[in-house]
Amino acid sequence: MKKHLRFILKGLIIFIAVFLAVWKISSSKSFQFFGGITHRVDTDERVVALTFDDGPTEKTEEILALLERLEVKGTFFLTGRELERNMEEAKKIVSAGHELGNHTFAHKRMVFRTPSFMRREIDLTDALIREAGYEGEIHFRPPYAKKLFLLPYILKKKNKKTIMWDLEPDSDLSVSAEEIVNDVVENVSKR
Numbered sequence: 270m271k272k273h274l275r276f277i278l279k280g281l282i283i284f285i286a287v288f289l290a291v292w293k294i295s296s297s298k299s300f301q302f303f304g305g306i307t308h309r310v311d312t313d314e315r316v317v318a319l320t321f322d323d324g325p326t327e328k329t330e331e332i333l334a335l336l337e338r339l340e341v342k343g344t345f346f347l348t349g350r351e352l353e354r355n356m357e358e359a360k361k362i363v364s365a366g367h368e369l370g371n372h373t374f375a376h377k378r379m380v381f382r383t384p385s386f387m388r389r390e391i392d393l394t395d396a397l398i399r400e401a402g403y404e405g406e407i408h409f410r411p412p413y414a415k416k417l418f419l420l421p422y423i424l425k426k427k428n429k430k431t432i433m434w435d436l437e438p439d440s441d442l443s444v445s446a447e448e449i450v451n452d453v454v455e456n457v458s459k460r
């Protein structure tokens with residue numbers, strides 16, 4: 270009986286260790302099991318690719334005005350849910366010449382889900398991005414960086430690139446704009 274218990278305990282510890290390892294891998298910015306994943310690109314110039322996630326919202330216009338003033342283009346990874354609510358904002362992003370990307374429909378972690386759920390999340394959002402008038406290639410960014418086997422496999426089948434990031438300033442509402450700027454400026458130069 271005791272031996273039995275020790276065996277079960279050992280099994281449990283191994284299970285937890287494997288689970289934690291897999292969970293960590295599932296959030297990796299630079300590795301996935303299938304298809305291309307990009308978290309940074311080496312260039313000769315010192316440039317930064319700006320990406321904005323989770324919109325469009327009623328704040329989108331403010332960002333667009335700022336980008337226009339600074340003559341900067343960015344990539345907006347939008348959710349289908351927000352696209353449905355704020356289609357006019359999405360159209361403005363397109364007409365301003367920015368890139369649109371797919372950030373799923375409902376912004377759920379795309380692990381431990383069925384293939385049909387994942388496909389629906391991607392396809393619905395792609396359709397809404399097209400409805401906004403965007404004609405370019407639609408890349409994909411997984412919510413919370415989460416992906417394991419199935420999502421990368423489905424994306425590969427759909428010829429979609431996974432675009433991650435290598436610098437993520439804390440954009441919590443309690444953080445001031447100045448703190449965000451300082452965080453970015455300090456860290457971007459180190460990479």
Ligand SMILES: [Zn+2]
Nearest residue numbers: 322323412413
């Ligand atoms: Zn997001």
